[in-house]
Amino acid sequence: MKYQKPKGTADILPPFSKEWQFVEQNARETFALYNYEEIRTPIFEKFEVFSRSAGDTSDIVTKEMYDFDDKGGRHIALRPEGTAGVVRAFVENKLYGPEHQKPVKVYYMGPMFRYERPQSGRLREFHQIGVEAFGSDSPKIDVETIMMGMDFLKKLKVSGLKLVINTLGDKESRDRYRQALIDYLEPHFEELSDDSKARLHKNPLRVLDSKDKNDQKIVENAPEILDFLTEDAQKHFTSVKEELDTLGVDYVVDSSMVRGLDYYNHTIFEIMIADSPLGKGDVTICAGGRYNGLVEELGGPEVSGVGFGLGVERLLLLLNAETQTTLQSKQLDFYVVGIGDLVQNDVLKVVHELRQMNFVTEQDYLDRKPKAQFKSADKLNAKYVVTIGESEMNDRVFKLKDMHSGEERTVALSEINTLKDLLK
């Protein structure tokens, strides 16, 4: 093979591209109901946009960034996630200005890049759909974001949804908790895994998320963030829970849940799927939360934000079999069979007219015999076949065959408009 796609990339071919369109369309429709509008930002940004926002200790920055120096010597990175670029655009375009209704609600969808070892459902170029809302500290917007994510997944008929929430509190809560965690973990330092040792002082919250069995055991009795919340943080989280209760949404609080990105605080949430093609047990399909402070971090005013992101490749694996079958099935209204060179002009006109009537219409382009053309019509799942041979041409008619029933009748060319009623 002379050329292969770059490692960790994928071609999205028909009919699977239909599934992508389906997901994207449902996302647009769902978000529109919540009055979110689309924002499109560059696929690459200055490296610092991501390193500043994600946190210097995050894995994304330290080892997964797809970065390079361009010809002008600029340090560029392909976006590893959507939020940083949106925040940069929010600040640069001064969407925090008084003329913009708050909160500013936007969504995006598109490719993201992480330089890592590909595995199934994990590519170097992958796609995310995400939303962000800026300018409200109200728990209402936290809840709305969560509901929107749930609605979207429900609309796609993804089953087994499970909502898990937690809070990271505000800065004060987090600082207090951070210290408590360090105090708790330090006596166990020697028992910790190497990764956790490294994280203990840089970002102790991440230790909670360790996959190491022994770490998990140590962490089991660690102090919980919920006990270190300031009054305000406590209130915020309580409101979020109450509103979810009001809406009758089931959820569980997992106080050990953290985030891979450093910019989150207050409410964080994950929508998980129990036992799915993604793996046994609960797997996260959609993750998000609040990120007050990030706008300032990127040079803007003190404006809060909340959002979520979800991976499209993973989501597609969760579409149920019926949805996939429906989306992938071929459907043609008409196939026009022409017999002989003399009728080509009539075929041309009929095909054109059928398309003008909004019928999905196909014809033969390979000068094949009627038998082969009918075979194609069958393969393409055509509902009707129009046949034009020399005799039909001379009589100014065409044959119309219902491929399902097999019935065939003759229609005058001048009456072609009556076909409008055929398919409702």
Next chain:
RNA sequence: GCGGUAUUGGCGAAGUGGUUAACGCACCGGAUUGUGGCUCCGGCACGCGUGGGUUCGAUUCCCACAUACCGCCCCA
């Protein structure tokens, strides 16, 4: 970044250190000089991921590289 497995026609898949690389599906043609879904017949890999090496001779052995998949790490 580390470890394991794999790579044969459009797809699936057998196979051997030696002058014909099974089979199935799909596709094309014919049986049926203008009509599909069934049947029968025929066609379809100067080639076995790429590049080296060993050998009289390699798709089959060795090495390197590429890519895919699985696991670790991490996460979407």
